Each structure stands twice: as structure tokens, then as C-alpha cells.
Amino acid sequence: MTVEADTIAAIGRARAAAPAMAIATTRAKNDFLRMLAGAIRESRAEIIRANALDLERARKSGRGGAFVERLTLDDKRIEAMAAGVLQVEALDDPVGTAIEKWTRPNGLEIEKIRVPIGVIAMIYESRPNVTVDAAALTLKAGNAVVLRGGSEALSSNAFLAGLISHALKNARLNPDAATFIRDPDREVIQVMKRSRDLIDMIIPRGGQSLKNALDGSAVPLLPHFDGKCHTYVDRAANLKMAEEICLNAKCSRPSVCNSMEKLLVHRAVAEKFLPSIVARMTAAGVEIRGDDATRKIVPTVRAATDEDWDAEYLDLILAVKVVDSIDEAIAFIARHGSHLADAIVTGDAETAARFEREVDSATVYVNASTRFTDGFEFGFGAETGISTNRLHARGPMGLNELTTYKYVLRGTGQVRA
Amino acid sequence: MTVEADTIAAIGRARAAAPAMAIATTRAKNDFLRMLAGAIRESRAEIIRANALDLERARKSGRGGAFVERLTLDDKRIEAMAAGVLQVEALDDPVGTAIEKWTRPNGLEIEKIRVPIGVIAMIYESRPNVTVDAAALTLKAGNAVVLRGGSEALSSNAFLAGLISHALKNARLNPDAATFIRDPDREVIQVMKRSRDLIDMIIPRGGQSLKNALDGSAVPLLPHFDGKCHTYVDRAANLKMAEEICLNAKCSRPSVCNSMEKLLVHRAVAEKFLPSIVARMTAAGVEIRGDDATRKIVPTVRAATDEDWDAEYLDLILAVKVVDSIDEAIAFIARHGSHLADAIVTGDAETAARFEREVDSATVYVNASTRFTDGFEFGFGAETGISTNRLHARGPMGLNELTTYKYVLRGTGQVRA
Numbered sequence: 001m002t003v004e005a006d007t008i009a010a011i012g013r014a015r016a017a018a019p020a021m022a023i024a025t026t027r028a029k030n031d032f033l034r035m036l037a038g039a040i041r042e043s044r045a046e047i048i049r050a051n052a053l054d055l056e057r058a059r060k061s062g063r064g065g066a067f068v069e070r071l072t073l074d075d076k077r078i079e080a081m082a083a084g085v086l087q088v089e090a091l092d093d094p095v096g097t098a099i100e101k102w103t104r105p106n107g108l109e110i111e112k113i114r115v116p117i118g119v120i121a122m123i124y125e126s127r128p129n130v131t132v133d134a135a136a137l138t139l140k141a142g143n144a145v146v147l148r149g150g151s152e153a154l155s156s157n158a159f160l161a162g163l164i165s166h167a168l169k170n171a172r173l174n175p176d177a178a179t180f181i182r183d184p185d186r187e188v189i190q191v192m193k194r195s196r197d198l199i200d201m202i203i204p205r206g207g208q209s210l211k212n213a214l215d216g217s218a219v220p221l222l223p224h225f226d227g228k229c230h231t232y233v234d235r236a237a238n239l240k241m242a243e244e245i246c247l248n249a250k251c252s253r254p255s256v257c258n259s260m261e262k263l264l265v266h267r268a269v270a271e272k273f274l275p276s277i278v279a280r281m282t283a284a285g286v287e288i289r290g291d292d293a294t295r296k297i298v299p300t301v302r303a304a305t306d307e308d309w310d311a312e313y314l315d316l317i318l319a320v321k322v323v324d325s326i327d328e329a330i331a332f333i334a335r336h337g338s339h340l341a342d343a344i345v346t347g348d349a350e351t352a353a354r355f356e357r358e359v360d361s362a363t364v365y366v367n368a369s370t371r372f373t374d375g376f377e378f379g380f381g382a383e384t385g386i387s388t389n390r391l392h393a394r395g396p397m398g399l400n401e402l403t404t405y406k407y408v409l410r411g412t413g414q415v416r417a
Numbered sequence: 418m419t420v421e422a423d424t425i426a427a428i429g430r431a432r433a434a435a436p437a438m439a440i441a442t443t444r445a446k447n448d449f450l451r452m453l454a455g456a457i458r459e460s461r462a463e464i465i466r467a468n469a470l471d472l473e474r475a476r477k478s479g480r481g482g483a484f485v486e487r488l489t490l491d492d493k494r495i496e497a498m499a500a501g502v503l504q505v506e507a508l509d510d511p512v513g514t515a516i517e518k519w520t521r522p523n524g525l526e527i528e529k530i531r532v533p534i535g536v537i538a539m540i541y542e543s544r545p546n547v548t549v550d551a552a553a554l555t556l557k558a559g560n561a562v563v564l565r566g567g568s569e570a571l572s573s574n575a576f577l578a579g580l581i582s583h584a585l586k587n588a589r590l591n592p593d594a595a596t597f598i599r600d601p602d603r604e605v606i607q608v609m610k611r612s613r614d615l616i617d618m619i620i621p622r623g624g625q626s627l628k629n630a631l632d633g634s635a636v637p638l639l640p641h642f643d644g645k646c647h648t649y650v651d652r653a654a655n656l657k658m659a660e661e662i663c664l665n666a667k668c669s670r671p672s673v674c675n676s677m678e679k680l681l682v683h684r685a686v687a688e689k690f691l692p693s694i695v696a697r698m699t700a701a702g703v704e705i706r707g708d709d710a711t712r713k714i715v716p717t718v719r720a721a722t723d724e725d726w727d728a729e730y731l732d733l734i735l736a737v738k739v740v741d742s743i744d745e746a747i748a749f750i751a752r753h754g755s756h757l758a759d760a761i762v763t764g765d766a767e768t769a770a771r772f773e774r775e776v777d778s779a780t781v782y783v784n785a786s787t788r789f790t791d792g793f794e795f796g797f798g799a800e801t802g803i804s805t806n807r808l809h810a811r812g813p814m815g816l817n818e819l820t821t822y823k824y825v826l827r828g829t830g831q832v833r834a
Contacts, residue, residue, distance in 0.1 A: 019751065023774055096774075104796060108785055115777070117807055194633075200807050216611075216635045220808050241830040248832035334436065356825045357440055357513075360532070368525055368828030377833065378824075379521060390534055390617055390821045391637050392808040404807045407795075408773045411785030413658040415665035416794065 003183060007191040010179050011146055011198045014119050017176035018144040022116045024173055026093040029140055032171035033089035039163045040082040040132065047078055050159035051128065058152060070126045071153055081132045088136040091381050094399045095142040109410040114403045116142030118200035121192055121219070123148045125206040128156035134203075135164045135178045137384050141402035144177045146199065148192065150206075151184030158182055186213065193217035201392075203385060222393060222401075224385040226312045227257030227340040229370040232329040232355070234346035235268040241367060242345040243277055248369040249343065251284045255314050257386060258341050258373040262309070263320045264329045267293070270322045274298050278320075286316045293322035309336045326351055330358050337361065340388055340395075341370040362388070362395035420600060424608040427596050428563055428615045431536050434593035435561040439533045441590055443510040446557055449588035450506035456580045457499040457549065464495055467576035468545065475569060487543045488570055498549045505553040508798050511816050512559040526827040531820045533559030535617035538609055538636070540565045542623040545573035551620075552581045552595045554801050558819035561594045563616065565609065567623075568601030575599055603630065610634035618809075620802060639810060639818075641802040643729045644674030644757040646787040649746040649772070651763035652685035658784060659762040660694055665786040666760065668701045672731050674803060675758050675790040679726070680737045681746045684710070687739045691715050695737075703733045710739035726753045743768055747775050754778065757805055757812075758787040779805070779812035 040047070051073040058068050100112040120143045122134040131147055138145040149157035161180030168175045181188055189210075192199060196218045203222045204210050211225055231249055233242045249260035265273055270293065278288050278298045288294075289304035301320070308319040309332075323329045333342050343365035344355040352366045363373045373396060375383045380398030387393045393401035457464070468490040475485050517529040537560045539551040548564055555562040566574035578597030585592045598605055606627075609616060613635045620639045621627050628642055648666055650659045666677035682690055687710065695705050695715045705711075706721035718737070725736040726749075740746045750759050760782035761772040769783045780790045790813060792800045797815030804810045810818035 019775075019777065022777065102796065104794070108789060110795060216633070218633045220637060238830070244830060244832055252833055352827075358436075360436065360439065360535075361823065363824045363826060366825070366827045368826055368831040369833055371833035372525060372826060372831070377521070378527060379519065394821055395824050404811055406778060407780045407812050408783070409780060409785055409789060410769075410783045413655070413661060414785040414789070415661055416669055416786055416788035 003185050003187045004191050006183060007181060007188050008195065008198070010181050011119070011121070011192070011195055013176040014144040014146045014179040015198045017174040017179075018116075018119050020174055021139065021144050021177040022095075022118070022142050024142060026095075028171050028173055029093065029142070030089050032167050032173055033085050033136055033140065035170050036132070036136065036164060036167035037082040037085040037089070039167055040078060040085065043163060044075060044078050047073055047156070047159060051156040053155040054128075054153050063152075067126070067152075071128070071156075073128060073156060077129060081129050084129075084133055085136045088140050088382060091140065091399055093140065094403050099405055106414050107412060108414045111408045111410070112405050113408055114400065115406050117402060117404050119144045119146065119198060120402065121146040121148065121199045121202045123189060123192070123202060123204045123206065123210065123214075125150040125210065126153060128153040128160060130205065131157045131160040131180070132164070133383065137382055137399060138402055139168075139177060141399050143402060145179070146192070147178060147180045148188060154182065154184060189213045193219055195219060205385065220392070222385070222387050222389055222397075224257075225388045226338045227259070227388075228262065228310070228312050228336065228338040229258060229260050229341045229343075230262045230264055230333050230337055231260050231343045231345065231370065232264040232323070232326075232333070233266060233269065233273055234326065234344055234348065234351055235266040236348035236351060237266075237269060237273075237345040238347055239269060239273050242273065243280060245343065245345055245367070245369050246277055247280060247284065249371055250281065250286055250318050251316070252369075252371055254316050258370050259314070260343075260370055261311065261313055261319065262336065263318055264323050264332060265294075265320065266329075267322050267324050270294070271297055274320070281318060284316075286318050288318055288320055290320040291322060294320045312338070326354060330355065333359055333361075338388065340386070341365065341373040343368065343370050362386075420602050420604045421608050423600060424598065424605050425612065425615070427598050428536070428538070428609065428612055430593040431561040431563045431596040432615045434591040434596075435533075435535050437591055438556065438561050438594040439512070439535070439559045441559060443512075445588050445590055446510065446559070447506050449584050449590055450502050450553055450557065452587045453549070453553065453581060453584035454499040454502040454506070456584055457495060457502065460580060461492060461495050464490055464573070464576060468573040470572040471545075471570050480569075484543070484569075488545070488573075490545060490573060494546060498546050501546075501550055502553045505557050505799060508557065508816055510557065511820050516822055523831050524829060525831050528825045528827070529822050530825055531817065532823050534819060534821050536561045536563065536615060537819065538563040538565065538616045538619045540606060540609070540619060540621045540623065540627065540631075542567040542627065543570060545570040545577060547622065548574045548577040548597070549581070550800065554799055554816060555819055556594060558816050560819060562596070563609070564595060564597045565605060571599065571601060606630045610636055612636060622802065637809070639802070639804050639806055639814075641674075642805045643755045644676070644790075644805075645679065645727070645729050645753065645755040646675060646677050646758045646760075647679045647681055647750050647754055648677050648760045648762065648787065649681040649740070649743075649750070650683060650686065650690055651743065651761055651765065651768055652683040653765035653768060654683075654686060654690075654762040655764055656686060656690050659690065660697060662760065662762055662784070662786050663694055664697060664701065666788055667698065667703055667735050668733070669786075669788055671733050675787050676731070677760075677787055678728065678730055678736065679753065680735055681740050681749060682711075682737065683746075684739050684741050687711070688714055691737070698735060701733075703735050705735055705737055707737040708739060711737045729755070743771060747772065750776055750778075755805065757803070758782065758790040760785065760787050779803075
């Protein structure tokens with residue numbers, strides 16, 4: 001009961017701060033961002049001290065190296081946070097810009113204008129820099145934000161949230177516009193997901209347990225969940241190009257959602273393509289798991305199980321399957337993919353067009369690596385996440401995706417007939 | 418248990434039909450619409466016969482005249498349905514159109530393309546024409562649709578759904594793309610709102626009980642709920658213009674969501690404006706309920722209660738309040754409005770700009786009637802509803818609002834650094 005009351009009180013403060021934040025001037029928002037960047041740079045020592053508490057707790061509870069690594073804030077990462085905030089400052093303010101404008105035959109002018117969404121809740125894990133990134137982006141787009149980081153980074157997050165509060169105050173904005181929830185109780189998330197009247201959107205960033213915790217949320221989610229990306233090497237592919245694309249899609253950063261997890265190869269080119277790609281992948285440290293046809297061609301490949309076709313490895317593992325046609329490739333992706341990023345390598349324009357049209361993914365690639373599914377790579381100038389939703393925003397998100405719109409209608413006394 | 422299994426099976430049929438519907442050609446979709454319009458015209462007698470069963474049931478159960486009136490299909494309404502379908506046929510197909518297109522420095526071409534949402538469920542009450550309107554619009558936008566009308570119109574709806582099925586089949590489209598749920602059990606709605614994996618969006622059209630039934634829906638809603646619209650007559654208003662706007666906003670169709678329910682008048686013009694607007698409203702049959710200041714000026718006005726300020730009358734009733742400033746007007750609208758449509762009448766540009774910026778409604782009017790909040794009046798060429806959501810779509814919706822988008826990226830072997 002206390003968790004519920006406290007959480008609602010905290011969210012209520014952000015809600016109350018939202019209307020003024022929605023009409024804050026670009027100058028005030030940019031002042032805040034510059035002050036925040038300055039405060040981060042000036043507080044290096046304190047940030048590292050706060051972070052040390054989290055790191056000690058993680059080590060004591062026996063967390064592994066990768067976990068501790070993600071949790072660590074050092075000089076370089078602190079500088080990257082400050083620089084990221086200044087990058088957001090440099091972005092155009094989306095609020096108040098006209099999306100469309102037209103005049104009706106009766107003289108009524110209609111303007112569709114970007115406005116903030118309202119209160120956005122960010123629920124995230126591990127990396128404490130998300131506290132700063134998320135606040136910078138949501139506030140620049142004129143929203144109030146409720147920040148709920150993982151308990152493993154509580155000390156770091158709380159310190160950074162303090163810097164955000166101070167910077168808001170110094171820019172004469174309401175510090176409640178960024179409300180940090182300190183209570184690590186999982187019940188907090190349950191309260192948030194029921195708070196339809198206080199929160200307009202929840203952006204979750206985390207793993208399966210967070211996904212499960214948010215199941216049945218009454219508040220709309222803009223999730224950033226799994227990426228089971230495919231690359232299909234067509235019979236008409238330039239195989240040299242296909243090799244480079246596949247290696248990049250699998251190996252350049254295997255732990256992220258836009259990396260390739262499944263390779264589909266047309267039977268007509270399998271004998272030529274598979275031995276060489278398997279050799280290069282293996283040399284790069286990738287474990288290959290293949291279907292029967294693949295193993296017939298490259299017998300050293302380990303057999304894939306049924307689970308492999310639906311797995312998201314986020315690791316140096318790749319499942320490989322030989323298909324008989326583009327139809328089979330498209331059907332396989334529809335059944336086993338996550339609709340995030342899927343690629344075809346082909347020199348045939350008609351086949352490419354079919355793939356573009358029929359593969360229902362947020363980002364569909366022809367002759368390029370799936371690793372470009374990213375706000376920076378799209379040229380959005382910011383990393384606000386990659387939506388796996390179909391509604392409101394899909395795929396890489398920029399500042400615009402943190403806004404909604406309203407219509408302003410200007411008349412001279414028009415009435416409806 | 419049977420309700421659940423049957424409902425899931427029905428929705429599952431629409432889901433299975435969705436991928437082919439998403440890539441159906443414009444020609445096939447238009448063939449379907451023309452065939453449907455033809456079938457409606459040819460089936461007048463049968464439609465009226467099917468409708469007669471609903472009307473008889475309604476009369477037997479003692480439903481009032483307005484209810485029976487809404488339920489009635491006559492020659493004129495049947496022709497209006499057919500004409501509406503042909504209007505949808507004439508609209509441009511949104512699917513496949515490019516929203517944006519740009520090229521990255523590495524030569525990667527990025528195109529943002531409109532695609533269907535997938536499976537849309539329509540839950541509606543009373544008016545059987547919604548079966549036809551909703552199917553025409555959602556299918557033209559390439560979606561599969563699950564239709565769930567009210568039990569009071571079951572016979573009419575089922576007959577019309579049969580015509581839709583036949584027209585789909587005749588146009589060589591899968592009839593499951595429009596799946597009508599016949600079972601009147603309220604549990605059907607509970608199953609629908611849990612079916613996150615089968616339904617991409619629910620569009621509800623109905624009253625408070627439908628709103629309550631959908632509370633906590635795991636499927637995103639695009640609701641069309643209350644409209645508590647305000648008109649604020651500023652101290653700098655042209656009072657003659659204000660009178661015409663208010664009369665139109667209140668009286669032209671009091672039963673709809675974009676009609677005015679509350680009138681706010683600046684104290685500086687209250688003595689001049691109120692006697693005449695009250696007289697004209699009263700003459701038009703409107704019951705006025707006023708605050709103390711209003712009643713001081715026009716003593717015949719009945720006293721408003723606290724409930725009046727939050728009421729949605731949908732009737733010839735108007736609550737009137739005198740305010741001291743634009744600030745008070747904006748704060749009142751924020752507190753008591755429904756963020757759908759609110760208007761100011763003023764000749765002062767600065768005051769108008771403040772109202773535009775600070776009133777957080779889907780449609781904000783300066784010197785015009787709130788009654789223009791409507792897809793046809795916006796020039797969208799169709800009536801797909803008026804969203805009271807903040808996300809995905811806000812305010813009047815056209816065909817575009819029944820779509821989402823994907824990015825197609827065309828390369829020549831690009832890999833990420």
C-alpha cells in the first residue's frame with residue numbers, strides 16, 4: 001500500500017509539472033541541457049563515487065564481468081553522457097513545428113502542430129547513462145518524465161537524477177518535470193502500468209522479465225524488445241557482397257537487437273556460398289548451427305534444433321537454413337522473425353521488390369546490413385530507442401517520436417452548415 | 418470457455434487473412450468496394466427484412482424512439498451506405514505511398530512507406546451502417562477487420578456482414594479479412610481485449626459501458642469517447658460573431674461529441690453578451706445552467722451544480738460560467754474538458770496565440786465553431802472516427818490513421834562501421 005501511494009504521489013508530481021513543461025521555451029530547455037552537461041562534467045568524482053557503491057554491491061552479489069562492465073561509469077563514459085546531452089541541445093525543438101497546413105473552402109485554416117505527449121515513464125535496467133539520455137530527450141520534446149532505473153544502479157541513477165533536478169531548477173523549470181523513483185520494489189512497475197490517468201506512455205528498455213512485468217499494461221507501451229533479424233541470400237545475390245553484409249550483420253556487435261540471428265540461403269547458391277561464409281564466420285568466432293541441407297554441404301556444422309529458429313542469441317551464434325524459394329524465405333521470416341529488421345541480398349529487382357513489399361518488418365533491407373536499424377544511422381541525431389510497436393512509432397525513433405500533435409483551426413466566424 | 422475458444426478462432430481467421438490483405442492491390446480492393454456497393458443496392462428488400470427483426474425486438478423490449486430511430490435502416494439510409502462505400506473507393510489508397518525519403522552519406526536510401534496496421538477490431542453499438550462503413554475503410558487501408566456490433570442490431574449486422582463476405586470473395590480476396598462476430602455475449606469483448614497477439618488495435622464506438630468494459634485492455638485502443646467542448650468568449654471578442662459561433666456549436670447537432678457543452682464568458686463582456694445569448698439559446702430550446710455571476714446578470718437562468726461543470730449532456734443543455742481572465746479560462750478547460758475540441762472567440766492576436774498554445778486539445782479553435790471536428794469537415798473524405806487518444810492518432814481520422822509505416826532501406830552492399 002505504501003509502495004502504491006508513494007509511487008502515485010511521485011508520478012502525480014510529474015503529471016502536475018507536465019503542462020508548464022509542454023509550453024517551456026526552447027531557450028529554457030536548452031539552458032537546462034547546457035547546465036546539465038556542465039554539471040555532469042563538474043561532478044565526475046562524485047559520479048564515480050556514487051557508481052562505486054553500485055559496483056561494489058554487484059561484485060559482492062557475484063554478478064559477472066559483462067554485468068559489472070555495463071554498470072560502470074568511468075571518465076570516458078561520463079564525458080560521453082555530457083556530450084550526448086549537448087547533442088540533444090543542438091537538435092531542433094520539435095514542439096510547435098507545423099507538420100501540415102491547409103485551408104478549407106470555407107476559409108478555415110487548419111494547422112497540424114507537434115506537441116509533447118505529456119508524461120512519459122522510462123523503465124530501464126543496468127546502464128546508468130540511460131537516466132541522463134532519457135531525461136534529456138523526453139524533456140527536450142517538452143514532456144515530463146518519470147525515471148525508473150534498475151536497483152543495481154540505484155546509487156548512480158539517484159545521483160544523476162539529482163543533477164537533472166538541479167539543472168532544471170537552475171533553468172527556471174520545475175524539477176518535478178523529471179521525477180526519479182527510488183524505490184526498487186518490483187511493485188512500482190505494477191502501479192505504473194495501471195496509472196492510465198497519470199502516465200501517457202511507458203518506454204521500457206530491458207529483458208524478458210521486464211516484458212513479462214509489463215504484460216497487460218493499461219498504459220500504452222512503446223517497447224524496445226527483441227530483435228530476431230534475418231538475412232536472406234537469394235539465388236541472384238552477389239555472393240561476395242552477401243558475405244560482407246552477413247559478417248557485418250552478425251559480428252560487428254552481436255549483443256544488440258539489430259544483429260543477424262538467422263541466415264537463409266537459396267538452395268541454388270548454397271553449395272557455393274555456405275563453405276566460404278561458414279569458414280569466415282567460424283574464423284570470427286561464430287558458432288554455426290545448421291539445418292540438414294546446410295550440414296550436407298558443410299558437415300562440420302552443428303545441427304540446429306527447433307528452438308534455434310525462434311532464438312534471439314545476442315551472441316556469436318548463427319543459425320543457418322537452406323530455402324527453396326523467396327516464398328519460403330518470406331514465410332519463414334513471418335513465422336520466426338520479430339518484425340524488426342530483415343534483409344535480402346539479391347541482384348534481381350523483382351525479387352527485391354517482393355521482399356520489400358511482403359516482409360512486414362519495421363526496417364526492410366535490400367543489399368545492406370541490418371545493423372543500420374538505429375536512430376543515429378538513420379540521421380535522427382539521437383538515440384531514443386527502437387520501437388517494436390506497430391502503432392505511434394515503429395523502428396528507430398528520433399525526437400519527433402516523443403511528440404504527438406494537435407490541430408489548430410483559425411477562422412473568421414465560420415459555423416457549420 | 419466456448420465463448421473464448423470461438424472468439425479466438427474467429428479472430429484467428431482474420432489474423433490469418435491479414436498478410437494477403439496487406440498486399441492486396443488497389444484494384445482488387447476497389448473491385449470489392451464497387452461490388453459491395455452494388456450488392457447493398459440490390460439487397461434493399463432483404464436488408465429491410467433483416468432490420469425488421471431487430472426493430473421488432475427493440476420495440477418488444479420497450480426501447481425508446483431515439484433508440485429505434487438509430488437502429489432503423491430505410492431506403493434512404495441503405496442508399497447512403499452504398500454511396501459511402503463508393504466514396505471510400507474513390508479515395509487514394511494509402512498503402513505503399515512514401516511518407517518521406519532520404520539518402521544517407523553512405524549512399525543508403527531510406528524510404529518511409531505507409532503499410533496497413535494488421536488486424537483492427539471494431540466494437541460498436543446501435544447503428545448497423547457502421548458494419549459497412551468500418552469494413553470499407555479498414556479494408557481499403559489494407560487491414561483485416563474483426564466486426565463486433567451490438568446485439569440490438571444483430572440481424573441487420575449479420576446480413577450486411579454476409580454481403581461484405583460475398584463481395585470480398587467476388588473480388589478474389591479472402592472473406593475472412595472481414596470477420597463478423599455473431600455471439601452477443603459481453604465476454605467476447607473481454608477475450609478481444611486480451612488478444613494482444615491477434616489484434617493490433619481496437620476501435621471502440623459506444624458509451625460509458627463499452628468504455629468500462631474495455632478498461633485495462635492489453636490491445637491498444639483508438640477510442641472515440643467523450644467530448645466536453647468549451648467555447649470561451651474573450652473580452653476582446655466580436656460579440657456578434659461569438660453569438661453565431663456559440664449557437665452553431667450548441668444547437669446544430671447537440672447529440673454529437675463536437676457540440677459545445679460549456680460556455681465561458683470574460684467578466685468584462687458578460688453584461689453585454691449574456692442577456693442576448695441566453696435569450697437566443699432559450700429561444701432555440703436550450704436549457705441554460707449558470708454560475709452565480711451569470712445568474713446575477715440573467716436572473717431567470719437556473720443555478721448550475723458542481724456536476725454540471727464535468728457533464729457531457731449531448732442534449733440541448735448548456736452550462737455558463739463567467740471568468741476573470743484567459744488564465745482562468747485555460748485552467749478551467751484543462752480541469753473540466755475532455756481535450757477534444759475547445760474554442761476561443763477573440764479579436765486579440767496575443768490572446769488567441771496563448772489559447773492555441775496552452776489549450777491541450779486535439780482541435781483548438783480560434784473564431785470558429787467546435788462542430789468542425791470531423792473527418793469530412795477536415796477534408797479527409799471519410800468518417801473513420803475522432804480519436805480521443807494522444808498516441809498514434811489524435812482528433813479526426815482519415816484513411817491514413819488506419820495505417821502504420823515501415824522503412825525500406827536500399828543499398829549496394831553497405832555495412833556498418
